[in-house]
Amino acid sequence: MSSNYPVPAGNLERQTEVRKSRFVARVAPVASREEVRRWLKQARADHPDARHICWAYQIGCPGAAAEAAMNDDGEPSGTAGKPILGVIQHKDMGDVLVIVIRYFGGIKLGAGGLVRAYAGAAEAVLSAVDRVVQPSLVRVNLQLPFALEQPLRHWANLHGAVLVSVDYKTGVGIGLDVPEEHLDQLTGFCGAHGMDYSLEE
Numbered sequence: 001m002s003s004n005y006p007v008p009a010g011n012l013e014r015q016t017e018v019r020k021s022r023f024v025a026r027v028a029p030v031a032s033r034e035e036v037r038r039w040l041k042q043a044r045a046d047h048p049d050a051r052h053i054c055w056a057y058q059i060g061c062p063g064a065a066a067e068a069a070m071n072d073d074g075e076p077s078g079t080a081g082k083p084i085l086g087v088i089q090h091k092d093m094g095d096v097l098v099i100v101i102r103y104f105g106g107i108k109l110g111a112g113g114l115v116r117a118y119a120g121a122a123e124a125v126l127s128a129v130d131r132v133v134q135p136s137l138v139r140v141n142l143q144l145p146f147a148l149e150q151p152l153r154h155w156a157n158l159h160g161a162v163l164v165s166v167d168y169k170t171g172v173g174i175g176l177d178v179p180e181e182h183l184d185q186l187t188g189f190c191g192a193h194g195m196d197y198s199l200e201e
Contacts, residue, residue, distance in 0.1 A: 005061045007095040009130035016124055018117040020105025024050075025125035030057055030097045031162040031177065033067070043099050051104040054118060056085035057097035065094065075102075079114035087122040093131065098122045137177040139164070140186065142197040145171050152176075155189055 011028040024047065028039050036057050043053050052073045060066030070081025084098050100121045109117055144152060149172050156163060159182040165175035178186055190197050 004133050004136060005092075005094045006131040006133055007093060009132045012125055012129045014121070014125040014128055016117075016121050017105075018113070018120070019107045019109060021107070021109065021117065022103040022105065023117060023121040024101040024103075025121040026099045026101070027125045027129050028097045028099075029095050031059060031095050032164055036069075036097050039097055039099060043101060047101045047103075049103070050101045052080065052102040053099060054080035054084065054102070055097065055099040056081045056088060056122075058085070058088055059095055062089065062092045062094045075114055075118075076111055079111050080118045083115045083119035084122045087119050087126060091126045093126070096126075098125065136180040137162075138180055138183060138199060140176045140178050140183075140197050140199055142174045142176060142190065142195055143171055144174065144193070144195045148172075148193055148195065149174070151193070152189075152195075155186070159185060161186070 008027050008029040011026065013024060013026045016023045016025070026039070026043065030036050030039065040053070040055060047053065052075050054071060054073045054075060056068070056070035058065040058068040068085065070085045072078070072080040080100065084100060088096055088098060100118050142152070152174065153163065155161070156176060159179065161176050161178040161182065163174060164177055167173035186197075
């Protein structure tokens with residue numbers, strides 16, 4: 001079970017310019033690697049001519065993140081993803097992805113300049129985004145027949161629950177992060193549909 005912590009209230013975009021290079025920074029709330037991949041795919045579709053699309057994210061409680069990753073996307077190692085992640089950690093925010101899209105302006109910034117530019121772009125968008133407190137979530141593992149996957153996904157969307165894993169075998173195994181306040185409703189939903197489920201400690 002996770003404790004309450006601040007997360008981005010929504011997605012936002014901010015632009016900065018450093019010596020003719022344009023940096024487009026995006027922030028988005030994410031709860032899984034699948035969501036991260038969707039946002040990165042969208043960024044590449046929106047900015048096909050960008051020189052670099054660098055990013056970092058952390059999922060879970062700040063200071064004890066369940067998962068974090070970063071990517072320099074061709075910039076010198078440690079000059080893009082690491083400073084973006086550093087700003088995320090400094091902001092004490094969880095379940096957050098920051099993507100910084102760079103359009104090269106013809107002037108090289110050097111390693112120090114790149115670190116400052118990417119950190120500055122991340123700072124600009126993270127300072128501007130509203131924060132909300134993430135409710136306590138409980139991980140629930142469910143086993144269900146294929147026919148009930150869509151009804152469960154629909155229930156999850158209505159109740160702010162997040163699918164964290166899906167495993168297809170003889171039926172469907174789903175890992176679901178459920179807001180604590182909706183556990184009783186999930187118990188009723190599972191009972192009505194004859195689903196097996198268990199809570200993770």
